[in-house]
Amino acid sequence: MQQAEQTSVAAPTPSRRRTERAGARKPQRVPESIGTLLTLLLEQPVSLYAAAVLRIGYGLLYLAFLLREFPHRDEIWGPGSPWTPELARQLFDQTGWVSILTLSDSQAYFEACYVLAVVTSALFMLGWRTGAVSVLFAIVVASFHARAIFMTDGGDNLILLMAVYLVFTACGRRWSLDARRTRLRACAGPTSSLPVDRGAGGLRHQFRSSQRTLTAVLHNCGMFVIAAQVCFLYGSAGLYKVQGSSWGNGTALHYVLNLGLFRPWPELSLIADEHDVLIAIACYLTVLLQVAFPFVLFGRLKYPVLTMLLGMHLSIAVLMGLPLFSGAMIIADAVFLPDRFYRTPGRLWRRAGLRTDARDAGSPVHGESPLLPSQPAASSLRA
Incomplete structure (x- = not known):
């Protein structure tokens, strides 16, 4: 009888077994979630298309702004402005701002800076050498903002913040000249067939791995800061x-x-x-x-x-x-x-192009009776 009582006490009920299984699984899910989050943060840049849209949008917007104010550039930012460069430098001593426009009072120097700003905005929008151009774009926006800080409408405040944040993102990975150059280089394949030292190859691999990790971390943190700012x-x-x-x-x-x-x-x-x-x-x-x-x-x-x-x-x-x-x-x-969301228009465009090519080639499309056997039609579409 004591043995039966011990067995009845030791035998867990079905609800108890479910509770124990749930308790055993719960500590395992937390490390898995943390590992997934760290992998996403350290290895995979997120929202690359959104970053490209921000780069194109702010580059185009600031380019349009500079071109729109081109006839009034001297009254707003130049030596002929009522807010003279000397007054701007006195304000900089109190606020800590700096501007490349106040380094000289020469009209020729100001015109060169304005041309530099226009070219930098265009190159940033196109995504040419984005890593270096993004830094230059942030310097340009900060300089023009600080030079005429009392003649703005609030929009350039947000542009300045976004220009600084985008410096830390990989905003040139999509829809840019950099992405096009990378794609062409990948299609061309390796350019050299010389033997490579294993030690040097290992160091190069470690350096590239560290570089990818650092780029992913900075990019993800930058995109998070942009979202938090908004x-x-x-x-x-x-x-x-x-x-x-x-x-x-x-x-x-x-x-x-x-x-x-x-x-x-x-x-x-x-x-x-x-x-x-x-x-x-x-x-x-x-x-x-x-x-x-x-x-x-x-x-x-x-x-x-x-x-x-x-x-x-x-x-x-x-x-x-x-x-x-x-x-x-x-x-x-x-x-x-x-x-x-950003890939959908391109996918629909390619699908419409495939339908057009199939119709021109006489292949069956959706909603029409097939004129050819199914296997050749599929192969022709793949080709």
Whole structure:
């Protein structure tokens, strides 16, 4: 009888066995998750297409900005500006800013710096020698921003931050001249068939492995900082609006539309201001989108939120005359779109090209009766 009691006590129940198995599996999942996270952080750069979109977007935006202000360049940044280089240098002594534009008061030197800025923006947009050009682009943006710090609209503040962050990312891996050169070099194959010393080859392999790890870490950290910067920007803007009574009663946009400084199209602003209900809805929706933005980034709800934010920024660009600020925000939002979103148009384009080639060659396409046997048609498509 004692043996039966010991057996009944020792034999675990089914629920107990499930609990023990779950407890045994739980400590194993945590190290696996940590290992997966470290592998993703150390070995694989993430969001390469998003980084390329940021590079192209900010390079193009700043290039358009410099070309747009070309007739007024001397009044804004040059020696003929009311904010003279001497005043700028006195401010730099207090703030710690620096600018290559204040190194000389010569007009020829300023024109050379302006040409350098235009060429650097174009090369950064195209992705030529991105590692070095990204540093030069950040220096150019910081120099022009510091030189006319009181003559900006807020958009170049975000461009300056993004230019600094993009220095640490591998933003030239996709959709760039660097990527094209790498692809052509890979297609050409090895250029030398001479024997290689094993010791030197091992050191070279270790160096390249360390370089890839460092590049992946810097890139992933840079993309994380960019995403966090945008989240902080939206969240703080929304929480700041909540504190104001005009946003709470839905009248804030009414006052915005009647500011003379931000009315490039007065007739259009008056037309928009006539719809009181829509103005109130836009106020509440703006606050809701900005406050909720950091919390919807991990689900499908982010796509309609990003679409509504796109409409909001386009409205700001048109109604308030702030295209630089709106463009900088629209480009920053692109960091939250996955790489498969950017690969989809190319995949659809290639699929449409295959259908066109198959139709021209007489091969069967979807929805048509096959004219050839299935095996030759498949091989012809692969060819």
